[in-house]
Amino acid sequence: MAQMTYRDALRQALREEMLRDERVFLMGEDIGAYGGSYAVTKGLLDEFGEKRVRDTPISETAIIGAGVGAAMMGLRPVVEIMTINFMLVALDQVINNAAKMHAMFGGQFNVPMVIRTVGGGRRLAATHSQNLEPLLAHIPGLKVVAPATPYDAKGLLKASIRDEDPVVFIEHSLLFSTKGDVPEDDYVVPIGVSDIKRRGRDVTIVAHSRMTVEALAAAEKLAQQGIEAEVVDLRTLRPLDMGPVLDSVARTNRVVIAGEDWKSFGIGAEVAARIQEEAFDYLDAPVLRVNQAEVPLPYAANLEKLAIPDRDDIVKACLEVLHIQIGSPAAVS
Amino acid sequence: MENRHAALGLTDQDVLEMYKKILLTRMFDERTWILNRMGKVHFVISGQGQEAAQIGAAWALRPGKDWVLPYYRDLGVVLTLGMTVRELMLMNFAKAGDPNSGGRQMPSHWSHVGLNIFTGSSPVATQLPHATGIAYAAKLRGDDIVVWTSFGDGTANKGDTHEAMNFAGVHQLPVIFFCENNGYAISVPKDLQMAVDDVATRAAGYGFPGVVVDGTDVFEVYRVTKEAVDRALRGEGPTLIEAKVYRFTPHSSDDDDRTYRDPEEVARQREHDPVRKLREYVLAHGILTEEEDQRLKQEFEAEIDAAVEYAEAAPDPDPSDLVRHVFAQ
Ligand SMILES: Cc1ncc(C[n+]2csc(CCOP(=O)(O)OP(=O)(O)O)c2C)c(N)n1
Numbered sequence: 001m002a003q004m005t006y007r008d009a010l011r012q013a014l015r016e017e018m019l020r021d022e023r024v025f026l027m028g029e030d031i032g033a034y035g036g037s038y039a040v041t042k043g044l045l046d047e048f049g050e051k052r053v054r055d056t057p058i059s060e061t062a063i064i065g066a067g068v069g070a071a072m073m074g075l076r077p078v079v080e081i082m083t084i085n086f087m088l089v090a091l092d093q094v095i096n097n098a099a100k101m102h103a104m105f106g107g108q109f110n111v112p113m114v115i116r117t118v119g120g121g122r123r124l125a126a127t128h129s130q131n132l133e134p135l136l137a138h139i140p141g142l143k144v145v146a147p148a149t150p151y152d153a154k155g156l157l158k159a160s161i162r163d164e165d166p167v168v169f170i171e172h173s174l175l176f177s178t179k180g181d182v183p184e185d186d187y188v189v190p191i192g193v194s195d196i197k198r199r200g201r202d203v204t205i206v207a208h209s210r211m212t213v214e215a216l217a218a219a220e221k222l223a224q225q226g227i228e229a230e231v232v233d234l235r236t237l238r239p240l241d242m243g244p245v246l247d248s249v250a251r252t253n254r255v256v257i258a259g260e261d262w263k264s265f266g267i268g269a270e271v272a273a274r275i276q277e278e279a280f281d282y283l284d285a286p287v288l289r290v291n292q293a294e295v296p297l298p299y300a301a302n303l304e305k306l307a308i309p310d311r312d313d314i315v316k317a318c319l320e321v322l323h324i325q326i327g328s329p330a331a332v333s
Numbered sequence: 334m335e336n337r338h339a340a341l342g343l344t345d346q347d348v349l350e351m352y353k354k355i356l357l358t359r360m361f362d363e364r365t366w367i368l369n370r371m372g373k374v375h376f377v378i379s380g381q382g383q384e385a386a387q388i389g390a391a392w393a394l395r396p397g398k399d400w401v402l403p404y405y406r407d408l409g410v411v412l413t414l415g416m417t418v419r420e421l422m423l424m425n426f427a428k429a430g431d432p433n434s435g436g437r438q439m440p441s442h443w444s445h446v447g448l449n450i451f452t453g454s455s456p457v458a459t460q461l462p463h464a465t466g467i468a469y470a471a472k473l474r475g476d477d478i479v480v481w482t483s484f485g486d487g488t489a490n491k492g493d494t495h496e497a498m499n500f501a502g503v504h505q506l507p508v509i510f511f512c513e514n515n516g517y518a519i520s521v522p523k524d525l526q527m528a529v530d531d532v533a534t535r536a537a538g539y540g541f542p543g544v545v546v547d548g549t550d551v552f553e554v555y556r557v558t559k560e561a562v563d564r565a566l567r568g569e570g571p572t573l574i575e576a577k578v579y580r581f582t583p584h585s586s587d588d589d590d591r592t593y594r595d596p597e598e599v600a601r602q603r604e605h606d607p608v609r610k611l612r613e614y615v616l617a618h619g620i621l622t623e624e625e626d627q628r629l630k631q632e633f634e635a636e637i638d639a640a641v642e643y644a645e646a647a648p649d650p651d652p653s654d655l656v657r658h659v660f661a662q
Contacts, residue, residue, distance in 0.1 A: 303654070
């Protein structure tokens with residue numbers, strides 16, 4: 001299997017689907033000659049031409065709205081919104097239109113489009129580095145995907161392009177250069193299936209997107225103290241697959257949920273609520289969440305670092321649900 | 334060389350001050366790139382090539398009285414209005430003493446309370462509706478002010494831009510929409526952004542004048558902006574001004590412009606360098622000598638050095654302030 005970056009895996013998914021299905025086309029700002037702000041579409045203009053790789057004006061409402069129209073006419077638009085912050089100016093097209101068109105037509109039309117966008121960010125301040133996935137995951141009619149690894153990025157993007165419904169596909173700005181095993185051939189990772197990324201018996205860490213990577217690093221650190229953490233990567237936020245989470249909780253009885261989003265009304269709030277609804281009897285400790293500080297993210301490096309959760313915060317929360325004093329020898333059996 | 338400034342009511346001293354601002358703007362901008370490449374300043378977004386438009390426009394405004402909503406390339410605007418080299422270096426280094434936001438906002442998203450400079454959000458065009466709102470408030474309160482806001486040609490194509498201008502047109506508000514058209518929105522050339530030659534033609538659809546001006550000509554920009562200010566103060570409503578400029582640098586410190594434009598194109602455009610143009614003018618009119626020009630450069634070099642030293646040593650924001658400024662206190 002090839003080692004590939006998250007960025008290259010995404011590009012391969014786009015390319016394979018464009019070769020497979022001539023209805024697939026791309027639209028977005030700076031995706032052509034420039035190859036995309038995060039270089040995902042590099043080379044695709046040369047290979048597929050302007051008809052299928054279209055640079056657009058700075059007009060997010062038109063980009064997403066035109067995607068809705070083209071999808072309803074039977075094409076398979078994959079539109080790129082440079083970052084999730086810029087999707088906010090066009091949320092009406094996402095929430096009132098893409099998400100609801102199928103229902104508003106009484107099921108007679110589908111909207112098979114993908115909105116690719118990027119969350120997270122460093123040194124870009126409050127209006128340019130947000131993790132707004134809860135806002136979108138809240139909406140019936142949208143599918144929301146947030147892969148953490150190159151393998152999942154490729155497989156989920158291919159599944160999203162083939163899906164009959166609108167999918168918001170959220171990449172993470174800090175993951176593009178991360179590497180992992182990615183098959184060169186055709187495969188999909190189904191939407192709506194969570195994945196256990198590491199086995200462990202002592203505590204369950206639930207995460208998505210980049211926090212999955214942090215959770216795996218936290219699990220390594222915990223292992224050095226003799227604590228075995230299980231890491232469940234949600235991969236898709238809506239529809240949310242709680243199966244692997246509940247299975248894991250039944251075995252570990254302790255849960256930490258890590259997200260780069262804000263804690264209040266975030267992804268962790270939903271996961272925690274479902275755990276107490278469906279696995280209350282298995283819990284030996286309150287479910288803890290690790291999230292970003294509830295403040296518009298400051299630009300200054302020292303404040304930003306304090307605001308964003310990392311592996312050490314996850315380790316701390318795990319020790320807490322295990323009732324282990326930080327600094328004392330681990331005592332888990 | 335013909336004397337062009339006297340007819341505009343500008344004295345030799347005014348022109349000298351304009352030249353000082355354009356020189357300082359360029360030198361500060363260049364230094365910020367160096368600091369970025371040294372790893373000291375995280376982010377640069379540059380106005381090189383657009384300075385004459387910025388200084389010509391700002392010269393027609395009344396600092397601390399009129400309201401100004403610049404966009405990220407407008408270093409020349411904020412320096413002309415009176416922000417200091419030290420203040421802007423504190424901004425670049427995101428220090429506690431940064432007057433824009435105490436290190437919270439991105440650099441070049443300028444603000445200054447005393448100078449009525451209003452910060453903009455990262456999503457482009459959002460400052461235009463604010464400008465309309467400030468002008469609306471001024472009209473309701475009968476304030477004798479003008480609001481000036483700027484944006485790029487790419488930003489002209491956002492819904493916010495249309496809505497802000499239409500609203501301002503309906504209510505004949507005292508606002509100037511100033512487009513710095515440098516021909517690109519990051520990599521996307523103008524022809525993929527719009528099907529018209531000039532952004533200014535759109536003003537007709539909003540019921541106010543649209544004016545195209547050579548943005549490398551500081552005097553022409555001053556003249557048309559002054560006219561727009563006077564119109565606004567007479568209660569005759571908004572003006573859309575489009576200054577044709579060129580961006581000499583990559584879009585920002587995160588960009589490599591060789592992927593989308595030929596370096597020869599940039600070299601050709603550099604022949605119309607607005608800083609050099611104004612230097613030639615002041616030299617030709619005896620407003621400044623070569624020696625004085627050299628001394629000015631040394632003076633500014635020293636001022637920038639001192640600001641860098643000061644900003645580097647200045648305290649970072651206090652970590653215990655992390656969750657401050659979420660709600661009014
Ligand atoms: C709503 C929104 N979409 C996309 C971006 C990303 N972006 C930042 S600057 C820029 C180009 C702006 O071009 P223009 O308005 O012509 O100004 P210039 O940078 O050329 O001076 C883009 C696309 C953004 N900041 N906001």
